[in-house]
Amino acid sequence: MTxxxxxxxxxxxxxxxxxxxxxxxxxxxxxxALLTALYLVQAECNHLNEAVLTEFADxxxxxxxxxxxxxxxxxxxxTKPVGRNIIMVCQNLCCFLRGSDEVVMxxxxxxxxxxxxxxxxxxxxxxxxxxxxxCERAPAIQxxxxxxxxxxxxxxxxxxxxxxx
Amino acid sequence: xxxxxYIYRDLETPGIERLEVYRAAGGYQALEKVLRTMTPPEVVxxxxxxxxxxxxxxxxxxxxxxxxxxxxxxxxxxVVANAEEGEPGTFKDLPILTRIPHRLIExxxxxxxxxxxxxxxxxxxxxxxxxxxxxRQAIAEAEAAGLLGENxxxxxxxxxxxxxxxxxxxxxxxxTSLLEALEGKPGMPRIRxxxxxxAGLWARPTALNNVETFANVPGIILGGAAPYAALGxxxxxxxxxxxxxxxxxxxxxxxxxFGVTLRSLINDYAGGILDGRAFKAVFPGGASSSCLTAEHxxxxxDFHHVAQAGSxxxxxxxxxxxxGVCMVEVALRLARFFRHESCGKxxxxxxxxxxxxxxxxxxxxxxxxxxxxxxxxxxxSVMQKAAFCGLGQAAPNPVLSCIRHFRSEFEDHCxxxxxxxxxxxxxxxxxxx
Numbered sequence: 001m002t003x004x005x006x007x008x009x010x011x012x013x014x015x016x017x018x019x020x021x022x023x024x025x026x027x028x029x030x031x032x033a034l035l036t037a038l039y040l041v042q043a044e045c046n047h048l049n050e051a052v053l054t055e056f057a058d059x060x061x062x063x064x065x066x067x068x069x070x071x072x073x074x075x076x077x078x079t080k081p082v083g084r085n086i087i088m089v090c091q092n093l094c095c096f097l098r099g100s101d102e103v104v105m106x107x108x109x110x111x112x113x114x115x116x117x118x119x120x121x122x123x124x125x126x127x128x129x130x131x132x133x134x135c136e137r138a139p140a141i142q143x144x145x146x147x148x149x150x151x152x153x154x155x156x157x158x159x160x161x162x163x164x165x
Numbered sequence: 166x167x168x169x170x171y172i173y174r175d176l177e178t179p180g181i182e183r184l185e186v187y188r189a190a191g192g193y194q195a196l197e198k199v200l201r202t203m204t205p206p207e208v209v210x211x212x213x214x215x216x217x218x219x220x221x222x223x224x225x226x227x228x229x230x231x232x233x234x235x236x237x238x239x240x241x242x243x244v245v246a247n248a249e250e251g252e253p254g255t256f257k258d259l260p261i262l263t264r265i266p267h268r269l270i271e272x273x274x275x276x277x278x279x280x281x282x283x284x285x286x287x288x289x290x291x292x293x294x295x296x297x298x299x300x301r302q303a304i305a306e307a308e309a310a311g312l313l314g315e316n317x318x319x320x321x322x323x324x325x326x327x328x329x330x331x332x333x334x335x336x337x338x339x340x341t342s343l344l345e346a347l348e349g350k351p352g353m354p355r356i357r358x359x360x361x362x363x364a365g366l367w368a369r370p371t372a373l374n375n376v377e378t379f380a381n382v383p384g385i386i387l388g389g390a391a392p393y394a395a396l397g398x399x400x401x402x403x404x405x406x407x408x409x410x411x412x413x414x415x416x417x418x419x420x421x422x423f424g425v426t427l428r429s430l431i432n433d434y435a436g437g438i439l440d441g442r443a444f445k446a447v448f449p450g451g452a453s454s455s456c457l458t459a460e461h462x463x464x465x466x467d468f469h470h471v472a473q474a475g476s477x478x479x480x481x482x483x484x485x486x487x488x489g490v491c492m493v494e495v496a497l498r499l500a501r502f503f504r505h506e507s508c509g510k511x512x513x514x515x516x517x518x519x520x521x522x523x524x525x526x527x528x529x530x531x532x533x534x535x536x537x538x539x540x541x542x543x544x545x546s547v548m549q550k551a552a553f554c555g556l557g558q559a560a561p562n563p564v565l566s567c568i569r570h571f572r573s574e575f576e577d578h579c580x581x582x583x584x585x586x587x588x589x590x591x592x593x594x595x596x597x598x
Contacts, residue, residue: 028367031349035332073351073508074332076291088292092253093452093498094410094484101593108594115594128594130335130502131253131452132292135410135484136417145294 003144004084004163007122008046012055016044020059030060034070038077047078075129083118083125085163088142092131098150100139104128106153107141110160123164168396171384172257172377172406173420176264182299184306187267193312195383199275200320205235208279212382214390216402220257221247221338221375222450222479224401224468230372233362234280237370244277244285245347245366245373249331249338251290252451253502254482257406257418258376262289262296265380266303270313270326272379275386277324280372284325287376288343291332300328335506339554340373342508353510354554375480377406397423400469405481407466411447412439412487423467427457430466431485442487446570450479452499453559455566456486476566477559492571493578494588496564497525503560514557517548521564529591531581538568538575 012020020037027033037060038048045052048071057064071077089095089104104115107126111119118125134140137149143163151159170176180186187193199208213228234242246269250258261269273285289297304326307313315323331337331346341355344366365371381403385393394402401423407430410416414436421434427447431437438444446456449466455476457464464474471478486495504518524541527533545561552558568575578584 029349032347034349035346036330038332039330070349070351074291074334076333091498092502093448093486093495094254094416096494096498096588097411097484097486097490105593130505131251133250133256133259133290135254135256135408135482138410138416142292147295 002043004123005042005082005086006044006046007084008081009044010049010051011045012041012052012059013044016040017059024060030062031066034060034062034067035074038067038071042077046084047081049079053079081118081122083123085124085144087124087126088129088132089115089126090130090132090134090138090140091128094135095139098138099152102153103139103141103151103156106156107160110156124160168404168420168422169384169388169392170420171393171404172268172380173260173265173418174268174384176260182264182266182303184267184303184310184312187265191387192267192383193271195386196271196274196312197318199278199386200318200322205279205281208275208386209235211386211390212279215385215393217378217381217385217393218401218468219375220377220381220405220480221340222252222453222477224478227374227378230362230374231276231279233360234282234370234372237363239370240281241284241369242280242282243366243369243371244273244280244282245343245371246273246285246287246376246379247338247340247343247373248287248289248293248296248376249335249343250293250376251335251338252453252480252482253499254410254448254451254484255408255480256410257408257480257482259293259296260418261376261380262293263299266300267307268380268383269300269376270303270307272382273326274312274317274324275382276372276374276379278322280370282372283323285327286347286366287326287328288337288347289328289330290337291330293330297328297330304328334508335502336508336554336556339556342554343373344371351508353508354556356553398465398467398469401467407434407481407483409435409483409485411483411485412442412490413437413485414439424465424470426463426465428462430483435485438485438487442489444485445488445490446486446492446495446567448476448484448486448499448563449481450477451482451484452502453477453555453562454479454482455562456570458570476562489586491584491586491589492567492574493525493528493584494586496567497522497529498588499563500525500560503556507557507560511551511553511557513548513551514553514560517544517552517557518560520544521561525564528575528578531578533579535576535579538572538579541565542568 140149337352342352
């Protein structure tokens with residue numbers, strides 16, 4: 001999946017449809033390709049809403065209910081619009097002990113949103129998460145595919161500036 | 166502190182993630198030895214004699230697991246590496262995946278030869294984007310060098326390896342949930358038996374091991390079983406990647422023979438408690454384990470001794486809490502984790518994790534009543550006995566142990582006394598889940 005994510009779209013492009021069909025040929029069964037295929041579609045459509053999943057189910061020739069079950073089970077798929085950059089802030093024990101609450105609040109202040117929300121311009125979603133497997137770098141955050149830590153509230157404006165451009 | 170390293174050997178060597186550097190450091194010599202001079206049962210025997218046990222937390226003997234898969238007549242067979250590292254406090258596999266990917270690949274190749282598998286998968290948690298890139302690159306290098314694919318090193322042995330990205334669910338670290346995810350389904354645990362060794366991926370015999378377990382194998386093959394078995398304790402041989410984080414001066418992962426004491430781990434390796442504060446508690450096996458207190462400082466840290474002390478070593482994820490932290494908040498953070506990660510398959514876990522969080526949040530708001538402390542204990546007992554898988558059975562452990570060791574803090578919160586310790590007040594940004 002490439003970052004930043006695309007802006008929201010309700011249709012799967014012919015190019016992505018082609019990529020999906022090629023992907024299906026690589027896997028031993030259609031369900032086995034499902035998680036990978038959902039990532040592909042999410043990268044293009046920003047999130048996986050009903051219109052997108054309906055079209056996707058047609059391409060996969062799988063029941064919509066099965067696809068919806070998988071989509072909503074995993075935390076890295078979203079059925080609602082998300083920002084083009086996803087900021088994940090760990091708030092589990094080790095990061096909490098090292099000050100992650102202050103980091104979450106600093107990001108929220110800087111973006112003018114609450115934890116869990118997306119900025120009105122669609123650039124950022126702030127997502128408190130459970131454990132990024134980087135406890136030795138606590139407090140840890142991950143923006144898109146990049147893991148960072150330890151970070152302090154003072155680092156936040158500089159870090160976000162890179163993604164604002 | 167100078168015991169031989171098996172898992173992280175050459176970790177600091179520049180460029181060790183590249184095939185040529187790994188080979189120059191002796192990499193893939195164990196594979197050559199296996200393919201050219203050993204039979205599959207001989208490989209199993211060496212791993213058995215080394216007394217290697219699984220590093221994912223359950224501690225199942227690896228040699229026995231491989232023997233069970235090798236014995237199965239059904240084909241094709243699979244080798245799967247569990248890279249779903251996500252237990253809070255655990256970060257031991259990340260250095261292998263990002264810095265020494267070829268050691269994992271070599272370990273999986275040896276495992277595949279031992280069990281008779283020709284296809285393998287590294288199942289990576291969805292957040293691990295950089296590790297996946299590095300692994301795919303390493304696999305491509307190994308393929309180009311004839312170390313993966315058909316007729317490996319001209320010996321006639323074939324093995325195809327690929328990387329699979331799951332999509333964010335702690336439960337996928339549980340082996341049968343991982344297999345469900347790999348088959349494209351929600352990661353909910355399967356009933357066992359059948360065990361993955363008999364009917365795993367696509368109902369075929371599957372050797373499913375932790376990343377760290379595979380990383381031990383090349384060194385064991387090259388150095389022999391005896392030196393490895395001589396390390397550690399009577400019950401657990403070899404070395405372990407001990408993760409230590411939280412309130413210590415030098416958080417990190419340290420490869421140490423089994424049996425290091427808690428005191429030595431904290432003081433000699435992790436540089437002591439942060440800023441010279443006093444020690445309060447440690448969760449030795451991540452979020453699923455019961456906390457240990459100062460009386461356990463001289464406990465030798467292996468699976469057996471930590472279990473005897475009423476906790477579990479798990480993946481050796483030591484989360485250290487210093488004095489001055491509210492244990493009700495500590496319990497709440499860990500309880501929220503399990504509420505978030507419960508897959509919803511069984512009622513004891515789905516509702517139990519939810520109710521424990523609700524009761525702890527009431528206490529944090531000063532709305533709790535003292536008898537609700539015992540309600541949590543009762544609820545926990547139901548979960549431990551009746552939850553479908555290890556997640557739900559272990560979920561109440563950290564909360565119960567906080568109550569056991571620090572009950573007065575819970576009573577004070579129920580009585581509405583103000584708490585000035587870290588986390589004693591309300592969460593500044595509320596409850597986001």
